Amino acid sequence: MNMKSTLTKIIYTSILYLLIPLELIRLFWRGRAAPDYRLRWDERFAFFLPKVPKGGIWVHTASVGEFFAALPVIRILLKRYPNIAITVTTMTPTGSEQVIVELGKEVHHFYVPFDLPDVVNRFLKHIEPVKLLIMETELWPNIIFGAHEKQVEIILMNARLSERSARGYSRVRSLTETTLQKISIIAAQHENDAKRFIELGANEETIHITGNIKYDLTIDKNLRLKGRRIREKFESELVWIAASTHRGEDEYILKAHKIIREQFPTAQLIIVPRHPERFDEVAQLCAKDGFTFTRRSLAGETDQAVYLGDTMGELLLLFAVADMAFVGGSLVETGGHNLLEPAILKKPIMTGPHDFNFQDINRQMLASKAAVRVLDSKQLAEQIILWQENPEIKAQAGEAGYSVVMSNQGALKKLLKLIEG
Numbered sequence: 001m002n003m004k005s006t007l008t009k010i011i012y013t014s015i016l017y018l019l020i021p022l023e024l025i026r027l028f029w030r031g032r033a034a035p036d037y038r039l040r041w042d043e044r045f046a047f048f049l050p051k052v053p054k055g056g057i058w059v060h061t062a063s064v065g066e067f068f069a070a071l072p073v074i075r076i077l078l079k080r081y082p083n084i085a086i087t088v089t090t091m092t093p094t095g096s097e098q099v100i101v102e103l104g105k106e107v108h109h110f111y112v113p114f115d116l117p118d119v120v121n122r123f124l125k126h127i128e129p130v131k132l133l134i135m136e137t138e139l140w141p142n143i144i145f146g147a148h149e150k151q152v153e154i155i156l157m158n159a160r161l162s163e164r165s166a167r168g169y170s171r172v173r174s175l176t177e178t179t180l181q182k183i184s185i186i187a188a189q190h191e192n193d194a195k196r197f198i199e200l201g202a203n204e205e206t207i208h209i210t211g212n213i214k215y216d217l218t219i220d221k222n223l224r225l226k227g228r229r230i231r232e233k234f235e236s237e238l239v240w241i242a243a244s245t246h247r248g249e250d251e252y253i254l255k256a257h258k259i260i261r262e263q264f265p266t267a268q269l270i271i272v273p274r275h276p277e278r279f280d281e282v283a284q285l286c287a288k289d290g291f292t293f294t295r296r297s298l299a300g301e302t303d304q305a306v307y308l309g310d311t312m313g314e315l316l317l318l319f320a321v322a323d324m325a326f327v328g329g330s331l332v333e334t335g336g337h338n339l340l341e342p343a344i345l346k347k348p349i350m351t352g353p354h355d356f357n358f359q360d361i362n363r364q365m366l367a368s369k370a371a372v373r374v375l376d377s378k379q380l381a382e383q384i385i386l387w388q389e390n391p392e393i394k395a396q397a398g399e400a401g402y403s404v405v406m407s408n409q410g411a412l413k414k415l416l417k418l419i420e421g
Contacts, residue, residue, distance in 0.1 A: 005174040009141060012175060016116060023114075033277030036093035043111040046123035052108045054128040056085030058152075059135070060112055060143075063095040065338060066135040069158060069214050071102060072412055073133070073419070078106055080420075087127050089113075094276060094312065101313055113143070120146040133157050133419065137165060141179045148182035155185040157415060158213050161196040162335075162356050169200055177201025187415050190360045208418055211411030212361065214340050219316070224345070227320025233302040234268055234321070238388050241270040241322035243315055244329055244337040249352075250282050252331050252377045254289045254306075259381035261305065264388065268302075270318050272309035274328065274337070279310035319345050324387055324394065326350040326380060329357075339365050343401030348387055348394050350374050364408070370401030 024041070031038035042048045059074055061067040067090060077086060088103070089112035090096050099109045113123040120142045131153045132143075137160055147154050161169075169176040180186070180202040188194040189212040198204055231239065238260070242253040250271065257269045273282050279295075286293040286306045293306035296314070309318050319325055325342035329335060330352030339361055342349050349371040355362045365371035374380040387394035 002174070002178075005178040008172055008175040009145075009178070012141060012172070013117060016114070020114060020116070030277065033280075034093060034275075036096070039093075040111055044114050044119075046113040046119050046126065049110060049123075049126050050108070052087055052127045053085040055130050056087060056108075056127065057081075057131045057133060058087045058089065058127060058129040059133045060089045060138055061095060061135040062138055063090060063092045064098055066138075067095050067098050067102075070133075070135045072213065072216060072218075073157065073415065074103065074107065076412075076416060077419075078103075085127075087129065097312055112140075115140040115142045117142050117146065124150055124152070131155065131419070136160055139169070139176070139179055141175060144179050144182050153184045154182065155187065155419060156183050157187050157419075158189055158210075158411070159186050159197065160189045160193050160212075160357075161200075162359065163196070164335075164356055166196040166200060173200065185418050187418055189411075192360070208414070210414040210418070211408060213411045213415055214338060214361075215405055215408040216410070216412040217340060217344060217405075219344055223317060224320055227317055227345075230302070230317075230321045234307075235303050236264075236266040236268040238264045238267040238384070239270065239322050240267070240324045240326070240384055241272065241309075241318055241342075242326045242328060243272045243309075243319065243342070244274040244327060245271060245282070246274055246329050246332050246334050247278065247281075248332045249328050250285050252380065253326070253328075254285060254291065255377035256380040256384070257291070257306070258289070259377065260384055263385055268305060268307060270307045270309055270322055272315055272318060276310070276312060279308065283308055283310075316341050316345075319347060322347065324348045324350075324384060326374070328352075330355045331374075331376075336362065339371055339401070340405055343370060344405045346395075346398035346402045348372075348397035349401060350380060350383055364404050365401060368400040368404050370397050370404055372397075 027037045061070045087108040088099050089110055091112055113119045124146050129152055132147045133155050135157050186197055186202055186207045187210045188207055191209055194207045194209050197207060260267045273279055291306045292304040293308055294301055294304045295308045295310050297310045319342045325347045327337050327339050329337045333354045335357035336351060336355030339349050351371055351373055353375055372383050374383055
């Protein structure tokens, strides 16, 4: 490591030490709405961890989306290597909850340690992994440096790097380059991602273009049936879903729903906030806008104007219930969310203008007319009305999305070959 990158790493680590008290305050503050943020802080410092068998695999996924994308990999590894311990780390309580729900005691689970040298070393000494699988682009320098020093094979799975993220990493080019060069394998989603990693200093021989494993999702055969049964309880001829919405976005959604109900008075909206701490907030917005609503968690009636999806792990089921889908995080500058789940269920899709986190997927969806970009409440409402009045166009969009998913599958097999190689 050259002098510049060493100095940058020292500055980065020093700043991080200074910021830890603020991070703890942030976690405590978020705990007002989501109490789990105030729990298990000892794990974040790698203290008092339950015993883990040595020589296993460490899989890091930041939150819910990354965990579900990595879940097929984890399940295959559990099946092929039943005697090897697998440790899964997440950053958020929602991610943690899904690890427990989906995998239970099949894996060891902790919050990821803070990216501080002493904390990272304590964690690595505790689990002593032989492989570290990092989902997408979680480039924590001290974790990667610490694992490399202990001769752990580091694999960046399903790696993606948007232009926006690349610009951010380029501001600390020397540290980014040195960090990337410690990674054994970078399994990039797309040629553009690979190119950006190389431009930031990654070793070209470590990069493999495997595609996006999110395309390799499968649907439980009973899910569609369960979705149809719930849909039958909805009295409206038009049920649409706004999924993974963020603060500042729900107002657009509810305004669009008002416009839709002017033409289809019984139309029903399923709205699913991205973060559970916002469930009550969105309920208040519904009431403020004069909508009758019910909450899924309370098993409420399905004849209300709005059905609030305030449970975890049921988004795919609620996609199956709806006739058409808007995927959130895209009317505000969050970067959008995954369009593939509604696509595999043959639902026509809408996304907003801010979808930079999923550019390749969205490009294909938009080009195939499986998805439509909407800029505001008016366009959102108009598109739903168009599909409702033209069922053939709606069905064509659903089939197009399904075709995009099917034609891009195969990344999981390529990734597993690299992991096991």
